[in-house]
Amino acid sequence: MCHHCVIESVKSGMLSRRSLFKGAITAAGAAALASALPPRPLFAAEPPHKAEDLTHELWEQFPTYFGGQQLFIEQKFSHAKDTFNLNEWRVSEHTGTHIDAPLHFSADGKSVAELPVEDLIAPLVVVDIRTKAADNPDAQLTPDDIKAWEAANGELPEGAVVALLSGWGAHVATEKFRNVSADGKTLHFPGFHVETAQLLLEKPTVKAITVDTLSLDHGPSPDFAVHNTWLPAGRYGIEGVANLDKLPAKGATIVVGAPKVRGGTGGPARVFALV
């Protein structure tokens, strides 16, 4: 198929709401488009000169979406007794700063090991909704926030990862990170709006969305609408990133050290931004 035909085919797939929600056509179309395009350069204009760590330290009591402990560390060898130290971890794939692979919310989507390397190094777009999130912990990143970002910074760059900066990264060691209601039933933290996920799916080169909170969906979501829209379409997510407040709105390059575990639905990752 010619380059133009691929683009048209993808666009027509994208503009059908039904295919959007089914995801399969979108994912196949995006893959066809990606393979037809010339390779994206690693760095846009100026090469970066420093690295920011977007990873929270992971400890056994790291706050979790479900509330229970998800990392258990057991020492197996000790320097005093064995001349070396070695631990074993028992860990849920969705703990700490971590990946949501398409397989997390689909029957047969890509596992974390199958994400192409080209999708793990990408221009990072930082959408700052800290002001509204300070007033409302259930705030969502809406299509209007994307439009405001584009008005200030130009079109989303080719192959971007789009980050939600809510300010929640600063709360990681406190109760406010989960921010559970008095009855213990509802979480309150910001996330993407489902319409934003839909909007970004119409842009076939956007690789991933990422949040500084516990979930791509905002805390009170009853149905994981963003997860169910974004991941089955073949895109991926990164949850619980740190230090987005140290980055420019545009111009950083994210490097996603996703674990390469066969069949993994995600996993704790080391994430950097090169600025």
Add this chain to the structure above:
Amino acid sequence: MCHHCVIESVKSGMLSRRSLFKGAITAAGAAALASALPPRPLFAAEPPHKAEDLTHELWEQFPTYFGGQQLFIEQKFSHAKDTFNLNEWRVSEHTGTHIDAPLHFSADGKSVAELPVEDLIAPLVVVDIRTKAADNPDAQLTPDDIKAWEAANGELPEGAVVALLSGWGAHVATEKFRNVSADGKTLHFPGFHVETAQLLLEKPTVKAITVDTLSLDHGPSPDFAVHNTWLPAGRYGIEGVANLDKLPAKGATIVVGAPKVRGGTGGPARVFALV
């Protein structure tokens, strides 16, 4: 202390064999020197234009140094039943492509979470000993190999990670990766020579050494001499890297996605080279 004094102080510490083996002075001296130097640029001259994945896929039967299985994956939620997939891993820190933090072979060295980000992005030196390793699976990367590399490529770059390319990466899915003797007692694969570790400790900015085999020490090592020299001095290692044969001897930049687990002696990592 002035810059020159720091260098002299570090050098004098380095040249004492006793302090080398104790390691503590070396580590402290190197840290002092590093903080006195101006920041190293992320990329030497030309910015990189593509990424190579230096990470092997990790699966439950990935070959291990000790021979037993070190990764166990248990599905906790399934898409069919729960609308999403999620697994839990039980994994030794020293499995697959992974980090050896200083704490692995010292009582109180840096954990994997404490490695500075500046040490995780570094110029990568690839020392190719494939010819001698093809003749002798117990081959070691000797000081002469470093000298030969420098004769061909100039001095080791500032802040380098030094990689052993033995060709063993190609054997990862076969018995030859461990290459155990008929009596089951001795492994046979290449590694660093202890004198090379000592030589590189005299270069205070070298961050890490890395191998495409199961251990920094060659297979038949009876005493982990390289581990016991290198790690207690505050430097780190990366074992089981892939695709070194796709890299130039000089000019690539390694990005080490080390897991940021508090108190970890290492851990499975996602490692890239930007070329």
